Amino acid sequence: MRGFWGVARAIIGREFLRFIHQRERFLAALVRPMVWLLIFAAGFRAALGLSIIPPYQTYITYETYIVPGLCAMVLLFNGMQSSLSLVYDREMGSMRLLLTSSFPRWWLLFCRLLGSTAISILQVYTFLALAALFGIVLPLPGYVAVLPGLVLGGLMLGALGLVLSSFIKQLENFAGVMNFVIFPMFFLSSALYPLWKMAESSPLLRDICALNPFTHVVELIRFLLYLQINWSALLWVLIWTVILSTIAVWGYDPARGLMKRKS
């Protein structure tokens, strides 16, 4: 087992080193949700009236409402960033080094997933700290309680990134695919507006939002931040994590997967 942990430590450590070397990436990961929080939310505060819905027990500002969605957005973008770096690694050759390790491929992919999730969580907590500086403070125990939800959400969105990286053949195709993933996932979710609000304009859109796995990540985080568990969201996130991880392992299987088409 010692070798397995050694591999995990090396892969996660490499992800961190790579992240530290890309300061712009860290900055972008923080600027993006802060723009939404400080500019978008300020503009829409008046337009979007919110009623009291669980887990909230009182009226909240729009900025407070979108914080969990922005946490999930950080996880989503980082999952996609990780996917991009996997495609880059494949084009640059360093993926070969990883995949010719003598350890099982599922373990190598899982370690990679853990590494990207750990970086996501670091970014989320930095964002939450910045939000607190701007006066958006959540219940203190919520900052700890949300951690398992961030881990699970990060793993699910990281696994989605792994699946995409096994489909995307070239780096140039990445931007196009991302547009079809990030934007629909983010906007067709409860990140920016509650589902009942969406139902007012279109019940169909509301149903699509309810099916979107990203919505469940947002709701899982939202409830945990207020020390509650949304069991349905937890179950859906678990199911999607298992499904996406299985597809990712299949996609990277040298005998059956999608690697065969492009090697």
Added chain:
Amino acid sequence: MPNAQSLQEAGPGLSVRDLSFHYGAKTALGAVSFDVAPGTFCALLGPNGAGKSTLVSLLTRLLVAPQGEISVAGANLRRFPRKALGQLGVVFQQPTLDLSLTVRQNMTYFAALHGLPRNEVSGRIDAALDRLNMRERAEEKVRALNGGHRRRMELARALLHDPSVLLLDEPTVGLDAAARQSITRHVHDLAVQGLCVLWATHLTDEVHDDDQLLVLHQGRVLASGQTGDLRGQHALSDWFLSQTGVSA
């Protein structure tokens, strides 16, 4: 009682039996079989598109063939991939270094990927770099190294876990004459010391007369034997071109 072929398959070098691979309808490799014994430098010579890279991908388990068997140091790659890959050192044609990390960090990462004990890693890295006169470069970022040094570093890294079989896919591409000669000579020396080496190339001047030669063309083994015997009185490049019908 085991037959001659099964004994050969369990041998300590590299053994490939009846290996075929297709990309859709296109045959990349057709029933390829060969053996490379320990202490042998085997040159896998083939023009571009001969199937060398596909063969390397199969030998390193980046791809798995539906038909055929590969044994590395006696371990069947399909049935015992961990054991087989643990005995294989690889230098890919495409660089596989992380340019933003130092030489030592790159090698430490590789050591972990192969499960080497932490307390041995530092000593092994120093020894591997010493063998290639790269010790003084250990703390430099790979980005700062020239092409020749990067290749030497990759070779040192491929030997870090003491593999029985060393696989190199066109390792001298893009290097100047001095670096090419240095690496070619060093790997020949490794074979003399007992390593089983498979060196894929399309450059005939990297092959010596006493090397084992395997000519791959259009996915099939066209010729196999000792280089000097195969080429006879001809220059190897002329003989190779006459065999493959490919003009330079």
